[in-house]
Each structure stands twice: as structure tokens, then as C-alpha cells.
Amino acid sequence: MARARESVTMNDVxxxxxxxxxxxxxxxxxxxxxxxETKARVEAAIESLGYRxxxxxxxxxxxxxxxxxxxxxxxxIPYFAELADSVVExxxxxxxxxxxEQHRYDRERELAVLRADGGxxxxxxLFSPVYVGQDDVERFDVxxxxxxxxxxxxxxxxxxxxxxxxxxxxxxVEHMVALGRRRIALIGLNESPRVSSATLRYKGATAAxxxxxxxxxxxxxxxxxxxxxxxxxxxxxxILDRGARPDAVVCFNDALALGAMHQLIKRGxxxxxxxxxxGFDNVEDAExxxxxxxxxxxxxxxxxxxxxxxLCERMGLVAGFxxxxxxxxxxxxxxxxxxxxxxA
Amino acid sequence: MARARESVTMNDVxxxxxxxxxxxxxxxxxxxxxxxETKARVEAAIESLGYRxxxxxxxxxxxxxxxxxxxxxxxxIPYFAELADSVVExxxxxxxxxxxEQHRYDRERELAVLRADGGxxxxxxLFSPVYVGQDDVERFDVxxxxxxxxxxxxxxxxxxxxxxxxxxxxxxVEHMVALGRRRIALIGLNESPRVSSATLRYKGATAAxxxxxxxxxxxxxxxxxxxxxxxxxxxxxxILDRGARPDAVVCFNDALALGAMHQLIKRGxxxxxxxxxxGFDNVEDAExxxxxxxxxxxxxxxxxxxxxxxLCERMGLVAGFxxxxxxxxxxxxxxxxxxxxxxA
DNA sequence: TTGTATGCGTTATCAT
DNA sequence: ATGATAACGCATACAA
Numbered sequence: 001m002a003r004a005r006e007s008v009t010m011n012d013v014x015x016x017x018x019x020x021x022x023x024x025x026x027x028x029x030x031x032x033x034x035x036x037e038t039k040a041r042v043e044a045a046i047e048s049l050g051y052r053x054x055x056x057x058x059x060x061x062x063x064x065x066x067x068x069x070x071x072x073x074x075x076x077i078p079y080f081a082e083l084a085d086s087v088v089e090x091x092x093x094x095x096x097x098x099x100x101e102q103h104r105y106d107r108e109r110e111l112a113v114l115r116a117d118g119g120x121x122x123x124x125x126l127f128s129p130v131y132v133g134q135d136d137v138e139r140f141d142v143x144x145x146x147x148x149x150x151x152x153x154x155x156x157x158x159x160x161x162x163x164x165x166x167x168x169x170x171x172x173v174e175h176m177v178a179l180g181r182r183r184i185a186l187i188g189l190n191e192s193p194r195v196s197s198a199t200l201r202y203k204g205a206t207a208a209x210x211x212x213x214x215x216x217x218x219x220x221x222x223x224x225x226x227x228x229x230x231x232x233x234x235x236x237x238x239i240l241d242r243g244a245r246p247d248a249v250v251c252f253n254d255a256l257a258l259g260a261m262h263q264l265i266k267r268g269x270x271x272x273x274x275x276x277x278x279g280f281d282n283v284e285d286a287e288x289x290x291x292x293x294x295x296x297x298x299x300x301x302x303x304x305x306x307x308x309x310x311l312c313e314r315m316g317l318v319a320g321f322x323x324x325x326x327x328x329x330x331x332x333x334x335x336x337x338x339x340x341x342x343x344a
Numbered sequence: 345m346a347r348a349r350e351s352v353t354m355n356d357v358x359x360x361x362x363x364x365x366x367x368x369x370x371x372x373x374x375x376x377x378x379x380x381e382t383k384a385r386v387e388a389a390i391e392s393l394g395y396r397x398x399x400x401x402x403x404x405x406x407x408x409x410x411x412x413x414x415x416x417x418x419x420x421i422p423y424f425a426e427l428a429d430s431v432v433e434x435x436x437x438x439x440x441x442x443x444x445e446q447h448r449y450d451r452e453r454e455l456a457v458l459r460a461d462g463g464x465x466x467x468x469x470l471f472s473p474v475y476v477g478q479d480d481v482e483r484f485d486v487x488x489x490x491x492x493x494x495x496x497x498x499x500x501x502x503x504x505x506x507x508x509x510x511x512x513x514x515x516x517v518e519h520m521v522a523l524g525r526r527r528i529a530l531i532g533l534n535e536s537p538r539v540s541s542a543t544l545r546y547k548g549a550t551a552a553x554x555x556x557x558x559x560x561x562x563x564x565x566x567x568x569x570x571x572x573x574x575x576x577x578x579x580x581x582x583i584l585d586r587g588a589r590p591d592a593v594v595c596f597n598d599a600l601a602l603g604a605m606h607q608l609i610k611r612g613x614x615x616x617x618x619x620x621x622x623g624f625d626n627v628e629d630a631e632x633x634x635x636x637x638x639x640x641x642x643x644x645x646x647x648x649x650x651x652x653x654x655l656c657e658r659m660g661l662v663a664g665f666x667x668x669x670x671x672x673x674x675x676x677x678x679x680x681x682x683x684x685x686x687x688a
Numbered sequence: 689t690t691g692t693a694t695g696c697g698t699t700a701t702c703a704t
Numbered sequence: 705a706t707g708a709t710a711a712c713g714c715a716t717a718c719a720a
Contacts (some may be wrong), residue, residue: 002347002689007407007712007713009712009713009714010713010714010715011713011714014705016424019690019691020690020691021691021713021714021715022690022691022692022694022715022716023689023690023691025714025715025716026689026690028714029715031689033689033690034690035689035690038689038690050695052460052464053713053714054404054464054712054713054714055464055465055712055714056400056403056404056409056712056713056714057404057696057712057713057715058466058713058714059400059403059404059465059696059714060398060401060403060404060697060698060713060714061695061696061713061714061715061716062353062696062714062715064698065465067443067465073429073711074429075419075426075429075432076425076426076429076628077427078422078425081419081420081422081425081428082419082420084419084425084428084444085418085420085446088419088444088445088446089446092445092446096446097443097445097465098443098444099411099441099442099443099444100428100432100435100442100443100444101432101436101441102429102432102433116396120396120398120399121400121403121409121411121441143394168691225565229632230632258632259632261582261634262632262633262634265634266634269680284420285629287575288574288602288603288606289606290605290606290609290610290634351696351697353696353697354697354698357699363706363707364706364707364708365697365698365707365708366699366700366706366707366708367706367707369698369699369700370705370706372698373699375705377705377706378705378706379705379706382705382706397698398696398697398698399698400696400697400698401696401697401698401699401712402697402698402699403698403712404696404697404699404712404713404714405697405698405699405700405711405712406698406699406712407712425698507696525695561720689720690719690720691718691719691720692717692718692719692720693716693717693718693719694716694717694718695714695715695716696712696713696714697712698711698712698713698716699710699711699712700709700710700711700712700715701709701710701711702707702708702709702710702720703706703707703708703709704705704706704708
């Protein structure tokens with residue numbers, strides 16, 4: 001059972017071992033120039049007293065905590081769960097621990113992140129905003145290491161890692177075109193002018209359609225709605241119910257695609273024979289759907305690695321890095337994952 | 345861009361406002377007996393200097409951090425992502441922040457959690473072990489607040505929240521029996537004698553079979569393997585390939601069930617007409633699968649709430665709680681979610 | 689190779 | 705209602 005938290009300090013250890021506090025500190029921190037016998041004595045004292053270093057005190061003294069914060073909308077969304085998984089993994093390799101926060105699409109909570117409310121107990125922040133957008137660019141000029149994730153803002157005064165939304169969506173459509181599909185539906189459109197995955201993917205998709213000589217058919221475009229499976233199912237229904245007859249459906253994320261595909265199969269439509277379907281994000285589910293879902297892999301691991309690495313640089317953890325280095329905007333590489341839903 | 349981290353201290357504010365350090369502290373902490381004019385002066389100074397309290401120093405002084413750690417196998421597993429989502433949510437309501445760690449089924453990393461390696465920078469720990477099991481019971485006698493999650497250990501000397509595995513699995517089988525199914529396959533069996541979700545669910549399922557007068561048919565039982573979709577697909581294949589003809593498949597988690605269902609459909613078997621399928625965990629996917637997957641809802645939100653609340657008590661955050669309270673073992677309530685895969 | 693002394697930025701105890 | 709001062713536990717000049 002949890003006993004009361006003891007408070008054995010370095011001083012106690014020092015006294016027990018008959019050495020000074022500094023020597024104990026040296027042992028704890030693996031200082032090399034120690035007489036083996038001294039070291040052994042100190043270690044014995046540490047063991048017998050059950051001493052453990054007080055990280056908080058060390059943090060105060062050193063002016064750093066070894067903690068970074070990751071702020072995402074919510075973990076139950078597979079994309080963010082998998083992103084968090086990667087971030088925790090990469091951070092661990094860099095000797096950092098991740099503290100998790102969810103803003104749940106609450107603009108106030110998002111703004112609180114930039115105000116560093118709740119105190120500066122972390123050395124840096126990875127932030128994936130949604131409703132703090134292009135109009136709030138100047139708010140990203142904060143006085144702590146910050147790396148922005150996602151596409152809610154571009155040109156903000158802080159480092160930024162995002163995915164190739166435009167190119168990825170273009171690849172979705174081009175894939176369908178290459179398969180000979182001519183009536184390509186788009187699902188996931190968002191009316192808002194705010195820059196977002198939705199607007200960028202729409203832009204890429206329509207550009208590809210135009211290049212293929214197929215103007216956008218309003219009957220084949222659907223949105224808005226949260227990018228979840230039920231929405232995909234509903235929007236797919238709307239397209240079919242009004243008599244439109246697509247031979248391909250490009251969805252702006254995998255959840256929409258899985259929902260749409262679900263609905264197609266339910267209505268007896270053959271995927272991919274009658275209608276091919278492709279998603280975006282390449283979440284693990286895509287690989288196990290029935291049929292397996294083609295998708296765009298946005299390079300999640302690479303995003304996590306780039307983000308953590310850039311944050312480390314801003315945190316002053318990388319030797320050769322010049323703190324005055326200009327703000328960087330990096331895009332991870334994407335890959336088309338062709339699977340059964342497009343005839344692979 | 346990230347400017348160098350300033351270090352405006354309370355002292356600076358005090359000087360600027362012409363008051364003592366204590367007064368600034370009072371203002372920051374919302375002390376009530378302050379002359380409004382003093383308070384205003386201090387707040388102005390705080391604002392103009394851009395002062396923000398140093399949480400690390402506060403933590404050191406107060407002997408607590410407001411941080412709890414959640415250790416799970418990995419976030420990419422939907423069950424744990426959803427659990428983490430709930431834990432972060434509940435912790436936030438209790439004024440706590442969650443620090444995340446993944447052990448990735450590495451026994452050494454699991455043991456490190458109990459040794460409190462990496463320092464005591466958190467006030468408490470929620471731990472979901474896998475390979476630290478019944479043989480390691482005594483290792484859970486740690487000197488920091490700890491709440492155990494899951495079923496790898498029972499009777500450990502610390503608080504514990506888990507789900508009703510036995511009863512849930514029993515409900516799975518009883519549901520099939522009630523539907524008139526007589527040849528019920530079980531998928532997810534694990535040979536290991538170690539107590540785990542696998543052994544408990546197997547126990548519940550076989551007990552229910554016995555009660556229904558149906559002895560376990562070895563041809564209808566499959567395992568082992570990681571509880572992921574590919575495993576479910578593979579094990580389903582094995583059962584069908586050896587000529588067994590089940591009319592129901594009880595899977596020990598949703599991933600196995602989704603994989604098995606995938607395979608059934610691929611082979612042209614009708615779900616639920618020919619074979620009914622049920623999973624366990626009720627992850628979000630179950631609701632959107634094609635057909636929608638029946639499952640056992642293990643009460644994830646309740647688990648998160650109970651776990652955080654018990655941890656708060658052990659952390660001394662709950663007024664009426666006696667620290668010497670004996671270790672508690674709590675089970676969350678489960679619910680059968682009947683969906684299309686069992687004919688709902 | 690080890691010890692001494694100081695301060696990191698707070699909060700808390702006592703005064704006043 | 706506010707101020708002076710002492711911890712909190714550690715790391716690090718600097719000394720020895």
C-alpha cells in the first residue's frame with residue numbers, strides 16, 4: 001500500500017555515508033572522478049535509506065523540467081492517438097516526457113495554450129489547434145518554445161510541421177483518374193473560408209479534376225459535418241439519394257471514407273467495381289477495413305519526429321543550433337496507399 | 345518566434361509595484377484580504393513585466409506537482425487511446441495534468457514504473473501492466489500513490505480498478521445462446537497460465553457454455569496471438585479451414601472480432617445469418633463496422649473516473665479520506681451492446 | 689577527488 | 705493588510 005511519501009534528502013544520504021552533499025550529488029549524477037570506495041559507500045547509503053532524487057528541486061535549480069506538452073483536439077480520434085503514440089515515442093528517445101492536453105475544439109482552451117496559462121511547467125509545447133486560425137497569427141508569437149502542428153494556421157511566427165494536404169488530395173483524384181474513373185465525388189467539403197485540412201484538400205482535389213478536364217460537378221460534392229464515420233455515411237447517402245451516379249468517391253479523411261464505404265456496401269453497391277473509394281490519413285483501420293481502404297499516408301511518424309526535433313532545437317537542447325534561426329515551415333512526405341477499395 | 349525565456353520573478357514584480365514579495369504572492373494566489381489599490385498596482389506590474397508564476401518553484405515549495413502519470417502499453421491501441429482520453433478528461437476536472445508513458449509490452453519498462461525510475465516528478469501513477477503479473481505482486485508495494493488498471497495482477501497491495509471480464513465473457517456467450525446458437529466458437533484464447541483478460545474471458549465464456557449444456561469443442565477454440573485484426577482473421581480462417589462449422593463466434597476483443605468478421609465476409613459467409621459475431625471492449629469502431637459489431641462495453645469512462653478518484657484519495661487530495669484505508673479492488677459495470685453482427 | 693557556500697523562485701511562518 | 709525571513713532539495717562555482 002502507498003506509504004506516506006518519505007523525504008530522504010541528499011543531506012540525509014550525505015550524513016549517513018559520512019560525506020558531503022556534493023559527493024552524493026556527484027554519485028547520483030554519474031560524475032566520473034570518484035574514489036570507488038566513496039562511491040560504494042554513498043550508493044549503500046542511498047540504497048538503505050531508500051533515497052530518490054527530487055526531480056522538482058533539480059528542475060528548479062536547472063531551470064528546465066524535461067517535460068514537453070502535446071495539445072491535441074482529442075485522443076479518441078485515431079489520427080491524434082497515433083500521432084500522440086509517435087510523439088511519446090520520439091520524445092522518449094530524446095529523454096523527454098510528454099504531458100497530454102485535449103482542447104476538444106474549444107477556442108478558449110486553445111487560446112489558453114498560447115497564453116501559457118496553467119503555468120510554465122514544461123520546456124516546450126507541440127500544439128495542434130483547430131479554431132485558433134489565420135486571424136490569430138500574431139498570437140503565436142509566444143515566449144516559450146512552440147511548434148505548431150496541422151493546417152489551421154500558416155505563416156505563424158513559430159516553427160510549424162504539417163502535411164501535404166494539397167498534394168495528397170491531388171494524388172487521391174489522380175489515382176482515380178488513372179483507374180479510368182470519370183465521375184469523381186468529393187466528400188468532406190467545408191463551407192468555412194478558414195484554412196483547414198478541408199479547404200486544402202478541396203483545393204488539391206479540384207485542381208486535379210481540372211487538370212483531368214473534369215469540372216467539379218456540384219451534385220458530386222458533399223459536406224459539411226464532423227469528419228467521422230456517421231457523417232461519411234450520411235453524405236454518401238445524400239449523393240446517391242439525389243440520383244447522382246459517381247464511379248469514385250474521394251473522401252477527405254479515412255473516417256469519412258469508412259462511413260461512406262459502409263453505406264455503399266449496405267446499399268448493395270460494389271466497392272471498388274461500381275464505385276472506388278479512397279480516404280486520407282492512413283489510420284490503422286484503413287488496412288483492416290472490408291474491403292481494405294486506399295488512403296494517403298501523411299507521414300505521421302515523420303511529423304512526430306520533425307516536430308519533436310524542432311522543439312528540441314528551440315529548447316536549446318541541440319548543440320549546433322543557432323537560436324536566432326528563422327521560423328521554419330516543414331511539410332512531411334506523403335504516400336499513396338493503394339488498397340482493395342480502389343481495386344488494388 | 346520563441347524569444348529567450350525571460351525570468352521575471354516575484355521579486356521583480358514586488359520591486360516594480362513597490363510592495364513586498366509576499367504581497368505579490370498574495371495577489372497571485374488570490375488572497376482575499378488585500379487593499380484593492382494594492383492589488384491593482386501589483387496586477388499592473390505583473391501585466392507590464394509579463395510575469396508568470398514559476399510552477400516548478402511552487403511545486404518544490406509545496407511538495408506536489410499536480411501531475412499524474414498514466415502508463416499504458418501503447419496509444420495506438422484504440423482501447424488505450426480511449427482510456428487515455430477519459431483519464432485526461434477526468435484528471436483535468438480534478439485540476440490534474442496527465443503525463444503519458446508507453447511501456448510497449450517491455451517487462452523491464454514495466455518494472456521501472458514500479459521502481460519509480462526517472463524520478464518522482466508526479467504525485468501519483470495509473471499503471472496498466474501486461475508482463476508484470478501475479479508473480480510480481482509484492483512489487484506493487486510502492487511508496488507512492490499508485491492505482492493499478494487491468495487484469496494482469498489481482499490481490500496486489502495497491503488500489504485496483506478493472507473490468508468484469510468473467511461476467512462480460514459470460515454475457516457474450518449467453519447472448520449467443522439466447523439467439524439459439526449452438527456451435528459457439530471462441531477466439532482469443534491464450535495458452536499462458538498468467539492471469540490476463542484472455543484467461544478471465546475464457547473462464548467466463550466456458551462457464552456459460554457449460555451452463556448451457558454445451559461442452560467446449562476444441563475445434564471451435566482458437567488462439568493465441570496478439571489481439572489485433574490480422575490475428576482475428578487468421579484464427580477465423582483456421583477454424584473454417586479445418587471444417588468446423590460454427591454458427592457463432594465469440595471474440596475476446598473487438599479487434600479480433602473485426603478481423604474475424606472481415607474474413608467471414610470475404611469468404612462469403614453471411615453475418616449474422618450464418619454466423620453471428622460478438623466482440624469485447626466496445627471501441628468506437630464497433631459501432632461503425634459493417635455490419636455494426638455487437639460488443640461488451642467494459643465501462644471505460646467509469647474505469648477512468650474511479651481510477652483518478654482513488655488516486656486523488658491516495659494523494660491526499662480528498663478531505664474525508666483516511667490514508668490508512670485498506671487497499672480496494674473495484675470492478676466497473678459492463679453492458680452488452682447488441683448490434684447487427686448478432687442480429688440486432 | 690571532495691567539501692563549502694550560495695541561490696533557483698516560491699510559499700509559509702511569524703511578526704507588525 | 706503587509707513585510708522580513710526562512711525553508712523546499714538540489715546543482716554548481718569555487719575552494720581545498
